[in-house]
């Protein structure tokens with residue numbers, strides 16, 4: 647496979663890390679980004695941006711570039727892309743690896759309500775009412791609706807399912823502003839991780855957050871919100887990861903992925 651490129655489906659820190667490692671080792675790699683974020687963090691080396699046009703488009707791309715392997719290092723919730731990668735790899739007999747950071751696991755002090763998908767998260771929020779404020783020194787009181795104050799960190803594509811909740815107030819943290827319908831009572835805060843514990847504690851306290859809603863993305867860059875929530879006794883509605891395709895091998899970090907690619911040569 648010496649000159650044949652690896653297609654690296656990215657959009658994650660792990661993908662950027664692997665792209666840098668492969669580039670440094672002289673292994674040809676083309677990183678692929680969906681093009682969702684306006685100003686993406688670009689990996690080292692060649693990058694292509696935008697969808698392939700479904701499984702067929704991906705098959706065409708792999709054929710045209712005579713790809714040696716596909717590494718699916720997309721976000722754990724990018725289910726469609728992962729399924730397309732598996733279908734295309736199966737059609738062509740191309741080796742497929744998934745690079746996935748491990749999921750977060752609850753500790754004893756965590757108060758997680760685990761839900762199957764984002765729709766279930768919206769229902770779980772709607773079912774909650776304010777009891778004792780989670781944050782003892784309530785900085786903000788909210789005379790409208792149930793008064794439930796929600797920190798929503800599920801990403802802008804998933805905000806729409808909360809749009810018909812007129813009772814709760816949402817602090818919506820996103821990289822780029824959402825374009826879908828939004829819940830009537832909300833505030834947008836635009837930022838991009840990594841986040842630290844001090845900042846997350848301040849955010850939860852200053853906004854008197856009653857519940858945090860997040861996807862189980864895993865990784866260190868955004869873990870601080872969970873530690874801060876646990877420290878303040880703020881419950882977490884945790885969206886579990888979707889199932890993975892059956893085809894392909896899987897590793898948890900860039901070093902193991904690089905080793906897998908090196909073995910293709912052996």
Ligand code: NAP
Nearest residue numbers: 656657678679680697698699700720721723724725726727
């Ligand atoms: P998705 O629902 O699984 O994919 C939808 C479509 O977007 C795919 O069918 C594909 O279009 C295109 N696409 C997705 N990832 C691509 C990639 N790396 N390169 C080229 N095309 C790609 O994906 P998503 O959840 O919208 O996520 C989009 C990207 O953002 C992913 O690369 C992912 O790693 C990153 N991301 C996602 C999340 C999340 O929570 N979902 C969070 C952080 C980062 P075609 O069918 O036209 O090929």
